[in-house]
Amino acid sequence: MSEALVIEGGFADPVFDGQNVFRATMDALANPGQVQALGALAAPPEPLTPELAALALTLCDHDSPVWLDTPLAAAPAVADWLRFHTGAPIIADKRQAMFALISDPIATPRLEDFALGSDEYPDRSTTLIVALDGIEGGRALELRGPGIKDVATLAPHPLPADFAAQWAENRQQFPRGVDVILVAPGVVAGLPRTTRIVEA
Numbered sequence: 001m002s003e004a005l006v007i008e009g010g011f012a013d014p015v016f017d018g019q020n021v022f023r024a025t026m027d028a029l030a031n032p033g034q035v036q037a038l039g040a041l042a043a044p045p046e047p048l049t050p051e052l053a054a055l056a057l058t059l060c061d062h063d064s065p066v067w068l069d070t071p072l073a074a075a076p077a078v079a080d081w082l083r084f085h086t087g088a089p090i091i092a093d094k095r096q097a098m099f100a101l102i103s104d105p106i107a108t109p110r111l112e113d114f115a116l117g118s119d120e121y122p123d124r125s126t127t128l129i130v131a132l133d134g135i136e137g138g139r140a141l142e143l144r145g146p147g148i149k150d151v152a153t154l155a156p157h158p159l160p161a162d163f164a165a166q167w168a169e170n171r172q173q174f175p176r177g178v179d180v181i182l183v184a185p186g187v188v189a190g191l192p193r194t195t196r197i198v199e200a
Helices: 003-007 014-030 050-059 076-086 163-172
Strands: 066-068 099-102 127-131 141-144 152-154 179-184 187-191 196-199
Touching: 014 050, 014 179, 014 187, 050 076, 050 099, 050 127, 050 179, 050 187, 066 076, 163 196
Parallel strands: 066 099, 099 127, 127 179
Antiparallel strands: 141 152, 141 196, 179 187
16 A cells, blocks of 8 residues: 555645535534535545545544444555544444444444433434435435424435434434434535434
8 A cells, every 4th residue: 555545635725625524514414404515525545435535534533433334444545544634543343433434325334333422421422424326316305303494305325224213213312312424426414313304
């Protein structure tokens, strides 16, 4: 593995690009169902997608343990790139992860298998960042809850067949539970644990 593969591929303008991605991600979580453009992206080693990489560069640091799904963990260059650019520790125990990077959404572990936080410290839970083929064109999901006026609709794909049922169980854990950030080419959408999902 070349040193250049590890060192290159970060944001062209780390401060400006990071601020833009952070703003888009926070807007997506504050307004579930509203798709936000990510703007500048990173150029990481495969199979880490530019969108997963951009969020990792923005959200992860040496205090945020990261879990990688099987395809990402099988590519040593991915972990090396993430360590170099973010300083984040890469861990094998998903229940200890602050962030989980998912490149194969169909094979995503069950939501309950990640850190759910506690009633006293609900923030000590995992945020899943899931790379999709698209946020439109799949089975429609109706979203209701805080940050949504009446109802919003997303149609992300692919997702596990029982994702809506898993999400209902996750929401019942409130204030515990995971949050999910969905990324697709050039965009991001948020599913905070307060959101209710109904398959349309």
